[in-house]
Structure formats: structure tokens, C-alpha cells
Amino acid sequence: MVDTTLQKREAQRGEAEQIRSGPMFIPAVDIIETNNEILLLADMPGVKPDGMDINYEAGVLTIYGRVEPRRKGDENYLLEEYEVGDFSRRFEIGEGIDANKIEAELHDGVLTLHLPKTPEVMPRKISVKA
Amino acid sequence: MVAPYSLTPFTELRRQLDQLFDEFGFGRWRSPLMTTAYPLVNICDVGEELHVEAELPGVKKEDLEIFALGNELTIKGRWRPAAGDGQTRHRQERPSGEFSRVITLPVEVNEDKVAAELKDGVLSVRLPKVEAAKPRKIMLKS
Numbered sequence: 001m002v003d004t005t006l007q008k009r010e011a012q013r014g015e016a017e018q019i020r021s022g023p024m025f026i027p028a029v030d031i032i033e034t035n036n037e038i039l040l041l042a043d044m045p046g047v048k049p050d051g052m053d054i055n056y057e058a059g060v061l062t063i064y065g066r067v068e069p070r071r072k073g074d075e076n077y078l079l080e081e082y083e084v085g086d087f088s089r090r091f092e093i094g095e096g097i098d099a100n101k102i103e104a105e106l107h108d109g110v111l112t113l114h115l116p117k118t119p120e121v122m123p124r125k126i127s128v129k130a
Numbered sequence: 131m132v133a134p135y136s137l138t139p140f141t142e143l144r145r146q147l148d149q150l151f152d153e154f155g156f157g158r159w160r161s162p163l164m165t166t167a168y169p170l171v172n173i174c175d176v177g178e179e180l181h182v183e184a185e186l187p188g189v190k191k192e193d194l195e196i197f198a199l200g201n202e203l204t205i206k207g208r209w210r211p212a213a214g215d216g217q218t219r220h221r222q223e224r225p226s227g228e229f230s231r232v233i234t235l236p237v238e239v240n241e242d243k244v245a246a247e248l249k250d251g252v253l254s255v256r257l258p259k260v261e262a263a264k265p266r267k268i269m270l271k272s
Binding site for chain 2: 023028029030031032033034038041043044045046047048070075076077078079080081082108109110
């Protein structure tokens with residue numbers, strides 16, 4: 001296993017990425033490592049592609065998803081088990097990720113980030129000389 | 131009769147904790163692993179209809195089943211397992227497998243006219259009330 005584990009950092013309020021008031025949520029994520037890349041999946045229901053903001057700077061990856069309010073204000077709520085708000089989370093990315101080749105997809109409210117490993121850290125099969 | 135919808139002490143406690151964290155300036159966790167029922171729902175009464183909304187990120191339309199019968203709504207589905215060999219999971223916070231929840235509605239609904247939509251991981255169900263349960267305007271005799 002290569003030492004490219006992403007380190008979670010809690011999203012903090014009051015930083016540059018929070019541009020709107022209201023509750024902000026930390027999305028649940030899966031981080032999966034394959035031979036060639038690290039896959040990051042984040043649950044961000046209600047976020048549309050144009051509301052997605054992904055930033056990579058100085059080893060810190062920030063994902064921010066804007067959620068349009070679905071509440072009009074005059075509804076009579078009988079049950080309110082969850083609140084709606086933006087999603088934000090930051091990750092520290094270790095060495096070994098090719099930041100120029102990070103790709104993102106958004107389907108069914110799930111953000112998928114492909115973080116390709118740099119060739120130096122990819123596993124290699126070493127053949128033994130006879 | 132006990133009102134079917136009231137905040138349980140736990141819900142209230144969580145809400146207060148959430149507020150506390152908001153004041154300290156942290157984002158809140160939105161992990162389904164921390165809740166007992168899945169999916170969580172918001173229900174609102176818009177007069178002739180009930181609107182039920184739930185967040186189901188990652189669930190495909192064809193893997194979701196919705197049943198309405200009388201005053202019960204069932205939301206049932208599954209997540210497709212992620213394929214792939216030679217993988218290492220460093221973090222797993224997102225839910226997997228199957229889920230099912232039966233929600234008791236305050237009135238009976240017209241099962242034939244229930245409409246559901248799944249968009250960007252958000253499910254919206256519109257349930258028209260049966261005639262007897264619809265609000266009626268009472269005219270005053272002059």
C-alpha cells in the first residue's frame with residue numbers, strides 16, 4: 001500500500017468557501033484505493049453540477065456543494081427529520097497524486113473524484129533475473 | 131389520541147447538539163450510519179396532498195420501490211455494490227446494502243395517484259389525500 005492516504009479534515013465555518021448562511025453539512029465519504037488511482041465518493045444529495053466547487057491548492061482538496069433550498073417557507077411541516085444545507089469537506093492529500101489529472105463526476109447526488117497516482121507510486125511488478 | 135408526529139426526546143437532543151456545533155463553527159455530520167431509520171423523511175401537508183421528501187444519494191431509479199397503501203408509505207431500495215478487485219477501502223462512511231422504511235401518514239392517500247420523482251439523489255413523493263381527508267371550506271349561511 002502506498003502512503004497516499006487522504007487525511008480527513010473537518011470542514012470549518014468562517015473560511016473562504018462558506019459563502020452562504022444556513023446549516024452546512026459534512027458529507028459522508030468512501031475512499032477507495034486501486035492500483036492506479038484513489039477514488040473518493042461523497043454523498044451530496046440535491047447538488048447539481050453547476051453547484052459543485054472542487055478546489056485543490058497546496059495539498060488541500062476542498063469539495064463544496066451548493067444546495068438550493070427546497071423549502072418555500074409557507075408549507076405546513078408535519079415531520080422534519082433532516083435539514084437541507086450546503087455540503088463541504090476538506091482533505092489533505094499526501095504525495096503521489098497527480099493533481100493536474102483529477103477528474104470529477106456527479107451522478108444521483110454522489111460526487112466521484114478520480115485522483116490518479118503519479119507513476120512513481122504505482123505498484124510495479126519486478127521480474128527476477130535468472 | 132397521541133399525535134403521530136412529535137419530536138422524540140432524542141431528536142430534540144440531537145437538534146440541540148447540532149445547534150451547539152453550529153455555534154462553534156463546525157459543519158455537521160450527515161452520515162446515515164448515525165441514524166436508526168433510513169431514509170430520513172420530511173413530510174409536509176399542502177392541503178390536498180402530502181409531500182414526502184427523502185435523501186437517497188447513490189440509489190438508482192430502478193433499485194427503488196415505493197408503495198402506498200391506505201395511510202402507509204413504504205420506501206424500499208438498495209445500493210449496488212461497487213465493483214472492482216485489488217481495492218483497499220481507506221474510509222467507508224456511506225451506507226451500503228438494502229434499506230426499507232414504512233412511514234405512517236396522518237391521513238389515507240389515493241394510492242392510484244401517487245407520483246414520485248428521484249433527482250440528484252433526492253426523492254420527492256406526492257400523495258393526494260382521499261376525498262374524505264381533504265380540507266373543506268365551510269360556507270357560512272347568511
